Amino acid sequence: MWIRLARLLVSSADGTSMARLNSWLLASTFFAAISGCIGATVVVVNGTASHAIPSTLFGQMFESGDGGLYAELLQNRAFQQVTPNTAAALNAWHPVSGASISVIKDTKPVSAALPNSLQLTIPSGQNGAVGFSNEGFWGIKVDASWTYNASFFFKFPTQSAFKGSMTIGLQTSTGQMLASESVDISGSTTSWTQVQVKLKPTTSAKDTKNSFVVTVSGAGGQTIDFAMFSLFPPTFKNRPNGMRIDIAETLIEMGPSFFRFPGGNNLEGQTVATRWQWNATVGSLLDRPGRVGDWGYVNTDGLGILEYLTFFEDAGMEPIMAIWSGYALGGTNLAENQLAPYIAQARDQINFVIGDPKTSAPAALRASLGHPEPFALRYIEVGNEDFFAATTYPYRWHDIVANLSAEFPHLQFIATSNTFNPILSPNPTQYDVHVYQTPGWFAQNSFIYDGFQRNGTTYFEGEYAAISTNANNLFGTPDQGRLLWPTMQSSTGEAAFMTGLERNSDIVFAASYAPLLQHVNSTQWTPDLISFDAGQVYKSTSFYAQKLFSVNRGDEYLPSTLPSHTGTLFWSVTRSKASSSIIIKISNTVATAAAMTFQLPFNTVASTGSLQQLHGAQTASNTPAQPQLIVPVTSSIPTGKTFDFNAPGFSVNVITIRVT
Numbered sequence: 001m002w003i004r005l006a007r008l009l010v011s012s013a014d015g016t017s018m019a020r021l022n023s024w025l026l027a028s029t030f031f032a033a034i035s036g037c038i039g040a041t042v043v044v045v046n047g048t049a050s051h052a053i054p055s056t057l058f059g060q061m062f063e064s065g066d067g068g069l070y071a072e073l074l075q076n077r078a079f080q081q082v083t084p085n086t087a088a089a090l091n092a093w094h095p096v097s098g099a100s101i102s103v104i105k106d107t108k109p110v111s112a113a114l115p116n117s118l119q120l121t122i123p124s125g126q127n128g129a130v131g132f133s134n135e136g137f138w139g140i141k142v143d144a145s146w147t148y149n150a151s152f153f154f155k156f157p158t159q160s161a162f163k164g165s166m167t168i169g170l171q172t173s174t175g176q177m178l179a180s181e182s183v184d185i186s187g188s189t190t191s192w193t194q195v196q197v198k199l200k201p202t203t204s205a206k207d208t209k210n211s212f213v214v215t216v217s218g219a220g221g222q223t224i225d226f227a228m229f230s231l232f233p234p235t236f237k238n239r240p241n242g243m244r245i246d247i248a249e250t251l252i253e254m255g256p257s258f259f260r261f262p263g264g265n266n267l268e269g270q271t272v273a274t275r276w277q278w279n280a281t282v283g284s285l286l287d288r289p290g291r292v293g294d295w296g297y298v299n300t301d302g303l304g305i306l307e308y309l310t311f312f313e314d315a316g317m318e319p320i321m322a323i324w325s326g327y328a329l330g331g332t333n334l335a336e337n338q339l340a341p342y343i344a345q346a347r348d349q350i351n352f353v354i355g356d357p358k359t360s361a362p363a364a365l366r367a368s369l370g371h372p373e374p375f376a377l378r379y380i381e382v383g384n385e386d387f388f389a390a391t392t393y394p395y396r397w398h399d400i401v402a403n404l405s406a407e408f409p410h411l412q413f414i415a416t417s418n419t420f421n422p423i424l425s426p427n428p429t430q431y432d433v434h435v436y437q438t439p440g441w442f443a444q445n446s447f448i449y450d451g452f453q454r455n456g457t458t459y460f461e462g463e464y465a466a467i468s469t470n471a472n473n474l475f476g477t478p479d480q481g482r483l484l485w486p487t488m489q490s491s492t493g494e495a496a497f498m499t500g501l502e503r504n505s506d507i508v509f510a511a512s513y514a515p516l517l518q519h520v521n522s523t524q525w526t527p528d529l530i531s532f533d534a535g536q537v538y539k540s541t542s543f544y545a546q547k548l549f550s551v552n553r554g555d556e557y558l559p560s561t562l563p564s565h566t567g568t569l570f571w572s573v574t575r576s577k578a579s580s581s582i583i584i585k586i587s588n589t590v591a592t593a594a595a596m597t598f599q600l601p602f603n604t605v606a607s608t609g610s611l612q613q614l615h616g617a618q619t620a621s622n623t624p625a626q627p628q629l630i631v632p633v634t635s636s637i638p639t640g641k642t643f644d645f646n647a648p649g650f651s652v653n654v655i656t657i658r659v660t
Helices: 016-038 245-253 305-315 340-354 361-368 393-407 439-444 488-503 541-550
Strands: 041-044 093-096 100-105 116-121 130-134 148-155 163-172 177-186 193-199 210-217 223-232 258-261 318-323 379-382 412-415 430-437 458-466 508-513 517-519 530-532 537-539 569-576 581-588 594-599 608-615 633-638 642-647 651-658
Touching: 041 569, 093 100, 093 210, 116 130, 148 163, 148 177, 163 193, 177 193, 177 210, 210 223, 245 305, 245 530, 245 537, 258 305, 258 508, 305 318, 305 340, 318 340, 340 361, 340 393, 379 393, 379 458, 393 412, 439 458, 439 488, 458 488, 488 508, 488 541, 488 569, 488 581, 488 608, 488 651, 541 608, 541 651, 569 594, 581 594, 581 642, 633 642, 642 651
Parallel strands: 041 594, 258 318, 318 379, 379 412, 412 430, 430 458, 458 508, 517 530
Antiparallel strands: 093 130, 100 116, 116 223, 130 210, 148 193, 148 223, 163 177, 163 210, 530 537, 569 581, 581 651, 594 642, 608 633, 608 651
């Protein structure tokens, strides 16, 4: 994530249709300016569409999923990428009833990918229940309507005569056991053995301050090793190793058409060794070593490439998939003669997604995991933010794309350097543009793509968000202007920018706000579109602005009087052929209400339209303390071939009218 300002290119208006359109826009803008002097801003709508709206225009981008979208409830479940015999290795784990616990490098690990184990030592003379607990990701939601799937592996390091039982349960902070199951165990179990139980709570917990607990009853003086714990609630569409239901449903509520994965910085790694690798994220959880991510925490990679793709399929989204481009965030740039194995790995990654199991080993692996048919895939992003390594990107881009496009000629490859700087070969047909700025910048730059050449190149606004009110301190602290939560000021600025994306959707084929998700107890970046904790999801004002645009996008763009380049009121008009409706989106980016008059060219226009309105004070935010302070309100408004509308200060509005 970073600021990336696309180079402004001079527009080329070739062709008589473009000339006529420009003349019409100039005339209607002049008329609106004169009318504006009288009072309301007049918007004259042209009934002839200038272009179709891309099906991919609005979607989502994502960095990582542990403790959030991925439904696993246990934190540090397999002691991946930790240093044994340190306190940090026990993150989220706690001893129970005087037990001694430590993370060890096991001489006989549960798998080669998971070398560490949790060792429990029961004090001599102890006969009661002794064990350990896991606090989850800052809590665990316990719901009596759910059945939880719990599992782990255990073994005794040396054989003993021990006979006893093991209890697995969910417990409140006050010690009340809400669900439990017991299994008999024996000291003769010296090979790794998996325990799997279903936990059905007798009552729901009043809060999320609950723990997963494992205790052992029997003679003391024993040592037992444990590995690869897991605790899953019900998942979205009941997928094994799947997604958290409320977060998945919130994402789908936005109506996204695509999902950019495996994220931006999450792809690159700080080093070559810690980059995201598709083949380390498939198959048994025992075979996934995890990796230290680029935001300072360990990714289990339980949410792997197959889980991603299955979710997209379930959610009706298509993937925009990134491949590693030979650059790591720590500054490593692979030399050209070092690229070959990484290009091969990227080829395998693509074949895992779309290859033929009869001719491709990665595709055969996909089939063996339950998905013999290929997934949908059209776009491949080569790297992330490679303007940081611009001097080496030309040869990396060339070698990667030249090799992969020969095998996958139907795929479209997206460049991640600055647009046309440096010059790349083969010439990219898509660029990914990122920008983090102030609300005012987004409003003032809603015309930025109007100036781009129509030369066959299209653009993906892969990351964008208004993150600060202080242009001189974009990445400073909140007292320097950095936002903790989206506000109505930031959301209306983004919405103004989105009217420009919609107007220029002849060349902007996709756009996604970033970041998508944040856990309120562990945040590396603010603001974020959706926040959550162990029990709830919090939808920001920007979430609702994105949703209003995404679910009301229309099929084709209708030109209209242009907003002022230096103004504070912005709009766009689209048509839905399926519903015989026009959709007018309006963003007012200041506190003063704005009077508008719309003139429609259609034969018949309904006398009543639908208004969806998001409106609030400049600094108003949805937060865990006030999660629904600002939500869209739907109402009816009078419409006609000419109708008036008053856009409240700091508002995002969607007007839908049936026309013929």
